[in-house]
Amino acid sequence: MKVKIFDLQKEFELMREQFHSLFDTSAGSGEYVLGKEVAAFERAFAAYVGTEHAVGVGSGTDAIRIGGLACGLRPGDKVITTPNTYVATVMALSPHGITPVLCDIDPETYTMDPASLEGVLKKEKGIRLCIPVHLYGHPCMMDEIREVCGKYGVDIFEDACQAHGALYKGAKTGSMGMASAFSFYPTKNMGCFGDGGAVTTGDEGIFRRAQALRNYGQEEKHVHLMEGFNSRLDEIQAALLNYKLTLLDGFNDARRHIANLYLQELGDTPLVLPVEKPWARHVYHLFVIRTTQRDELMEYLKQKGIGTLIHYPTPIHLQPAYAHLGYRPGDFPHAEKASKEIVSLPCYPTLGDEEVLYVCDVLRSFFGS
Numbered sequence: 001m002k003v004k005i006f007d008l009q010k011e012f013e014l015m016r017e018q019f020h021s022l023f024d025t026s027a028g029s030g031e032y033v034l035g036k037e038v039a040a041f042e043r044a045f046a047a048y049v050g051t052e053h054a055v056g057v058g059s060g061t062d063a064i065r066i067g068g069l070a071c072g073l074r075p076g077d078k079v080i081t082t083p084n085t086y087v088a089t090v091m092a093l094s095p096h097g098i099t100p101v102l103c104d105i106d107p108e109t110y111t112m113d114p115a116s117l118e119g120v121l122k123k124e125k126g127i128r129l130c131i132p133v134h135l136y137g138h139p140c141m142m143d144e145i146r147e148v149c150g151k152y153g154v155d156i157f158e159d160a161c162q163a164h165g166a167l168y169k170g171a172k173t174g175s176m177g178m179a180s181a182f183s184f185y186p187t188k189n190m191g192c193f194g195d196g197g198a199v200t201t202g203d204e205g206i207f208r209r210a211q212a213l214r215n216y217g218q219e220e221k222h223v224h225l226m227e228g229f230n231s232r233l234d235e236i237q238a239a240l241l242n243y244k245l246t247l248l249d250g251f252n253d254a255r256r257h258i259a260n261l262y263l264q265e266l267g268d269t270p271l272v273l274p275v276e277k278p279w280a281r282h283v284y285h286l287f288v289i290r291t292t293q294r295d296e297l298m299e300y301l302k303q304k305g306i307g308t309l310i311h312y313p314t315p316i317h318l319q320p321a322y323a324h325l326g327y328r329p330g331d332f333p334h335a336e337k338a339s340k341e342i343v344s345l346p347c348y349p350t351l352g353d354e355e356v357l358y359v360c361d362v363l364r365s366f367f368g369s
Contacts, residue, residue, distance in 0.1 A: 003346050003355045005307030006187045010350040018243055026239040034215070037238040042198070044245055045182075048165075050175040051200040053207040056233030057214045060161040060183020063197035064092035064131075066231060067179045070199065070209035071157055073098050073128060080120060081131040081159070082112050083315035083327075084335040089133055089159050090316055100325065101127055102317055104332040108275050110135050110288070110342075113334070114144035121152040130154050134163035134173045136311070137189070137255070137285035138276065142168050142176050157181070161197075164189040165252045167281035174200045179210070184241060187348075189255070189285050190248045192237040254349035255284040258356055262287055262345065265360035269367050272341070286311055287347035294343050297366055304362045309344045 012019070026037055038056050046054035057063050068079065075097025081089050083102045090100035101124050104116040112132045121127060130149050132140040140158075149156055156177035160166075163173040164182060174180040184196035199210045209226075212219050217228025233241075259282070263273055272290035276282040288311065291297055298308050315335045317327035329336065345359060 001355065001358050002305035003307060003351070003359055005309050005344065005346050006348055007346075007350060008186055008191075011348070014350065015243070019240060022239045022243060023236060026236045029235075032235050034232055035235050037235040037242065038233050041233070041238040041242045041245070044242055045198055046200060048245060048248075049172050049180075049200045051180075052202045052204075053200065055199045055201075055207065055210040055214060056238060057197045057199060057210075058231035058233065059195040060181060060185060060188075060197040061088040061092045062214070062229065062231040063161070063181035063183065063199050064089060064157075064159060065096070066210050066213045066229065067181050067199040067201070067206075068093050068098070068129060068131075068157060069096065069213055070201075070206045071129060071155065071178050076126075077128040078124065078126045079129045079131055079157075080117065080124075080127050080154070082133055082135075082335065083317045083332050084110060084312060084338060085133040085135065085159065085316065086161075086312060087316060087319060087321070088161075089131060090322070094322075100316070100322070102325075102327065102332060104334045105338070106141070107334045107338065109138050109140075109277065109280075110338060111138060111140040112145060114141055114148050117145060118148045118151075121148065121154065127152075127154055129178075130156050131159050132156065132177075133159040133161075134166055136274070136288050137163050137166055137283040138274070139163060139166050139168035139173050139280050142171075146176070160200075161185075162188065162285040163283060164285075165248050166283045169279045175202075178203060179206050184237070189252060189283055190241065190244050192240050192244075194234075194237065196233050196237045196241065198233070251349040252283045255347055256282070258347050258351055259284040259287055261353060261356045262347075262360065265357065266363060269364060269369055271363070271367075284347055286344045288342050288344050290338065290341040291343070292341055294341055297363075298343055300366050301359075301362060306359055306362060307346060310339075310342060311344050313339055315339050 158180035161183035179201035
């Protein structure tokens with residue numbers, strides 16, 4: 001049996017007929033940029049997340065860039081986040097003269113550790129924005145993070161690019177900061193046929209600035225109030241996303257079913273398995289296990305036809321592009337240890353129980369159990 005790490009073709013087959021209908025309607029309208037489909041999706045997505053506004057943009061990276069700048073970041077400012085995220089969390093803003101500062105993670109959830117955050121904020125001046133990353137589909141400890149940030153006058157911008165529909169104490173991720181960023185990259189819990197993203201916010205000023213920034217800095221045609229970008233969610237992508245939004249909760253339930261099956265079947269192995277905190281609803285964008293035998297395990301799974309990936313093998317502070325920040329190996333021990341042991345197993349809504357059980361059988365055979 002072969003089990004892919006992702007299988008977008010299988011998902012497409014589920015919605016082939018609906019997609020063709022959406023394409024005909026959208027393309028037939030003759031309206032391809034910032035039209036009715038984008039406006040409808042923005043309204044629906046904001047309502048789903050629980051914010052007043054959503055702004056569709058060209059990618060999740062642009063959602064962080066445009067959202068951060070709309071929150072008032074300027075050259076010379078600093079933002080704080082964790083080192084075990086995808087590089088886009090910092091690379092979206094650092095080319096604009098904004099310096100990333102890092103803190104360590106909670107070793108159970110891989111999300112921002114509030115104690116480490118406070119330790120950095122005590123010493124580092126000039127941090128304007130905290131960017132907690134709801135990693136792998138599990139929300140951050142937002143109450144503790146908000147308490148720490150409030151003490152030091154730091155605003156919060158959520159990176160919810162991997163957490164569509166996840167809940168923190170009943171609140172949707174993406175609704176708990178000044179603004180937030182979502183990615184609609186094809187493998188996300190809600191993905192489109194290419195790149196896409198959104199900024200969500202309850203702040204009218206941030207909303208208006210984000211709208212202008214995505215469209216060359218203009219609020220009305222040919223009146224450019226600021227230097228902006230060309231980063232607009234396409235109409236056809238918005239039409240698809242509007243449809244997939246109706247499927248999102250069901251798809252997340254399917255991911256949770258797969259995760260629970262893994263947890264039941266692998267509980268007696270030496271693997272470190274994902275946790276779901278009592279206050280959280282995990283949506284399992286990724287099902288990430290840990291083992292000190294990672295390389296051998298990945299090769300064994302590959303030989304058995306099972307795809308795996310590492311999210312992410314090199315923390316940001318050890319990336320060549322960020323060597324100038326001055327961090328060294330050992331500065332963030334929890335993030336660094338995790339990066340050497342984590343591996344993602346197949347976990348997506350169209351994955352069948354028999355495929356999950358096959359993966360579990362192979363994993364047990366690797367450990368001789």
